[in-house]
Amino acid sequence: MTEPRRGRGRPPQVPPVPREPIGRDRATASAGPRRPARSRQGPDRPAFPEDAEIELPVRVRKEIDRLVNDRARARDVKLSLSLGVAASEEDDHATARRYLAWAKHLAPRATVVREALGIVLYRAGDLKGALSELQNYRRLSGSDDQNHLLADCLRAEGRDPARAVEVGMALASDPRADVERRVEAAIVVAAIHLDLSASARARATLLPFLEGPDAAAVPEDSVVRLLWMVADVAEADGRGQDAVAALERLLSIDSDFPDAEERLGRLRRESGR
Numbered sequence: 001m002t003e004p005r006r007g008r009g010r011p012p013q014v015p016p017v018p019r020e021p022i023g024r025d026r027a028t029a030s031a032g033p034r035r036p037a038r039s040r041q042g043p044d045r046p047a048f049p050e051d052a053e054i055e056l057p058v059r060v061r062k063e064i065d066r067l068v069n070d071r072a073r074a075r076d077v078k079l080s081l082s083l084g085v086a087a088s089e090e091d092d093h094a095t096a097r098r099y100l101a102w103a104k105h106l107a108p109r110a111t112v113v114r115e116a117l118g119i120v121l122y123r124a125g126d127l128k129g130a131l132s133e134l135q136n137y138r139r140l141s142g143s144d145d146q147n148h149l150l151a152d153c154l155r156a157e158g159r160d161p162a163r164a165v166e167v168g169m170a171l172a173s174d175p176r177a178d179v180e181r182r183v184e185a186a187i188v189v190a191a192i193h194l195d196l197s198a199s200a201r202a203r204a205t206l207l208p209f210l211e212g213p214d215a216a217a218v219p220e221d222s223v224v225r226l227l228w229m230v231a232d233v234a235e236a237d238g239r240g241q242d243a244v245a246a247l248e249r250l251l252s253i254d255s256d257f258p259d260a261e262e263r264l265g266r267l268r269r270e271s272g273r
Contacts, residue, residue, distance in 0.1 A: 097121070
């Protein structure tokens, strides 16, 4: 999450939670299910708030119950997952990591746990840890739906750019995938191309979502992020007027987009517009 990967104008914007809402619950030492034994090499079992309640989707409950045969351990996984995601929503990354680390310790093959932990680590700026978790999530789930984050981690960690592009494009080019995530993947891939001074490839990666058949389905929030990146590419390529045009279009959609007015004024002065 470098600068935590949240906020506007910084690709990619991170989904704050896994695909479905997660809830919370509580298990005490004096009442309720017995506490599962902790491996000497594992993390400490976290404390659970007394008023926590489980609000998990059926799909998530079934996945955890299928993977964890012991009821007390399965309950701990659900509690930890719920509380970890809730803490992440409040930007309390330390608490989120503590709960999700325990959930992972008890259910390392639960895809929803690995996904949630990878997102939390990414948002907290631990890109090395996020890379590991998101790679495992992709391997266990067979899904590319977090590849926008995975590609950004590969880029930030200085991994093979070709591999990062491949990972990002697997999502960006998938017409069945969520369009906002496809856009985020395209932004990351364009940034990688720009790192390599391949501005033409960067531009070609972005334009289908602004001018091609997918453009109509792209929400405005994603359009302004695409236009910000288009301006980056144009400016790096010495095409100041194209950068101005992109920022003018951006501001026509979102007049409060951070730094856009200041940047537009500078580019107008430099390009004589």
